[in-house]
Amino acid sequence: MYRVAKANEYLIITGIGIEDVKLAKKAWILPGQRSTTFSIAPVNYSFDVHAMSSEKLPFILPAVFTIGPRDDEANLKIYGKLLSEVAQDSQELHDLLKGVIEGETRVLAAGMTMEQIFQGTKEFKQQVYDKVQTELEHFGLRIYNSNIKQLVDVKGKEYFSFMGQKIQQEVANQAKVDVAEAKLKGDTGAKERAGLTLRNAARVDAETKIFELEQEGLRKQRQAKIEAQTTMYANERQVELAEANAVLATKRAAYAQQTKIAEVEATKTADIREAELTKTLEIRRAEAEMERLRASTLAKAQVDYEITVQQANAKLYEQQKQAEASRYAREAEAEAKLFEQQKEAEGIRAMSEAKADYIGRMLSAFGGNHVALQQFLMLERGTYTELASINATAVKGLQPKISVWSGAHGGGSGSGGQGGLAPEANAIKDIYTLLPPLHATIEEQTGIKMPMNNVYTAVQPRH
Known part of the structure; x- marks a missing residue:
């Protein structure tokens, strides 16, 4: 419901949605809320x-x-x-x-x-x-x-009553004392008044005379003081007037100077403004002339631009064609060179394959003995002959030891089925039977020891 409080009242609301309490003059009271009115x-x-x-x-x-x-x-x-x-x-x-x-x-x-x-x-x-x-x-x-x-x-505890009675009695007693004192003072006062009247009259006369003299002296003092103050005031006014005149003259001079400066500034400002307007006018004229020249030149420039563009396009087309022809020539040359290199590679590969096949067959013939194959290849290629020639050259002029020897077992090589071997095997055997004396000679003459033990062992006849 909607509730409204009076002018001197407030609503205090609690419930859902209100953390503590809520004060209001008017408010909707929602379900789950309660309100109380208080004044x-x-x-x-x-x-x-x-x-x-x-x-x-x-x-x-x-x-x-x-x-x-x-x-x-x-x-x-x-x-x-x-x-x-x-x-x-x-x-x-x-x-x-x-x-x-x-x-x-x-x-x-x-x-x-x-x-x-x-x-x-x-x-x-x-x-x-x-x-x-x-x-x-x-x-x-x-x-x-x-x-x-x-x-x-x-x-039963009448303290304030007793205090009141006490105060009343004290007031009454005090009143009686006051009356007696007042009567005493009245009688005594009458006598004192008579004497005082005479004394006071004489004192008043004397005081009056003294007062008159004092007043006369004070009057003269005041008059002198006033005259001195008047003179000082007049002098001060004259000084102030002189200062005011000096200030006025200074300000007049300043105003006159400012006026002249303003007039000069106004004149110069007018000249500057005229010069600015003249400059603006000349600029506008130059801009108009430039626009006219630009308009007349623009057409010619447009034609020249189109001719230049066409010439540039033609030259670009020619250069493109030349570049394409050069590219085609380079591509053909590269293809020919590549074909040549491929053929060379194929030949080298075929030669390598042939050599590999030859070496593989020879290695198989020597029973897989790489050292024997190596010695055979050195004999085949004349390596030992070259070594002998080099040794002969090295010992020329010396007295070398000369070894004379013949075929294996002192008899040279045979050509029959010696030892039951085939003729081709006997020929190889004869060659290898010559190797030990040869290596011994090389070692004796040069000090170089050749690795022939394995080869020699490999070619010994088997029994």
Whole structure:
């Protein structure tokens, strides 16, 4: 529902969607929310506060307090929470406030004597007001007005009555004393007045004469002072006038100079403006002439541009054709060279394959003995002959040792089926039987030891 509070009221709302409490003058109350209306108008509370002085003398303090909430959001929320527990016009709220006021009053009275309370009633009441106000701030309340009445005795403890009677008696006695003193003063005063009249008359005459003389002297002093001040004032005015004239002359000179400067500036400004306008006019004329020349030249430039573009296109086409012909020639040459290299590679590969096949067959013939194959290839290629020639050249002029030897077993090579071998095998055998003496000779003559033991062993006849 939609609720609206009166001018002196507030709505305090709680429930779903509200973290603590919400204050409003008007609001929609949604499902799951609750609202309470409370008034902020001050309320009068009357109390008879029972207290006791430091001498344990009880008394009653009648008081009327006008109390209401502070009109700001924070204090109104505090006051609204208080009213959620007790009604605004309930006895519970009345007792709560009474308890605060009585408690502060009792604490304050317990630290004072009855005489202090009675003699300083105004100060006591102010202290009560201050203490109560401090405590009420915890509830969001303030005292708008307080009326603390005269202190009242507790029945059977008539302290204030006795104090009143005492004061009344003292006042009556004091009045009697005052009357007697007044009569004494009246009789004595009459006599004193007569004598005083004579003395005062003589004193007044003397004082009058002295006063007249003093007044005359003062008048002359004032007159001299006035004349001196007048002279000083006139001199000061003349000085000020001279200073004003000097300032005026200076300002006139400055104004005249500024006027001349302004006139010169105005003249020069006009000249500058005229020169600027002339310059602008010449620029506009030059721009117009440039546009005319540009328009007349543009057509010729356009024709020349088109001719140049056509010539450039023709030259570019010719260069493209030449580049394509050159590229075709290079490609043909590269293809021919590649074909030649391929054929050379094929020939080398065929030769290598033939050599590899030859070496493989020979290695198979020597039973896989690489050293024997190596020695055979050296014999086949004349390596030993070259070594012998080199050795002969090296020992020329020396007396070398000469070894004479013939075929294997001292008899040269045979041509029959010696040892049951085929003729081709016997021929190879004869060659290898010559190798040991040859290597021995090389080692003896040059100091070079040839690795022929394995070869020799390989060609020994098998039994």
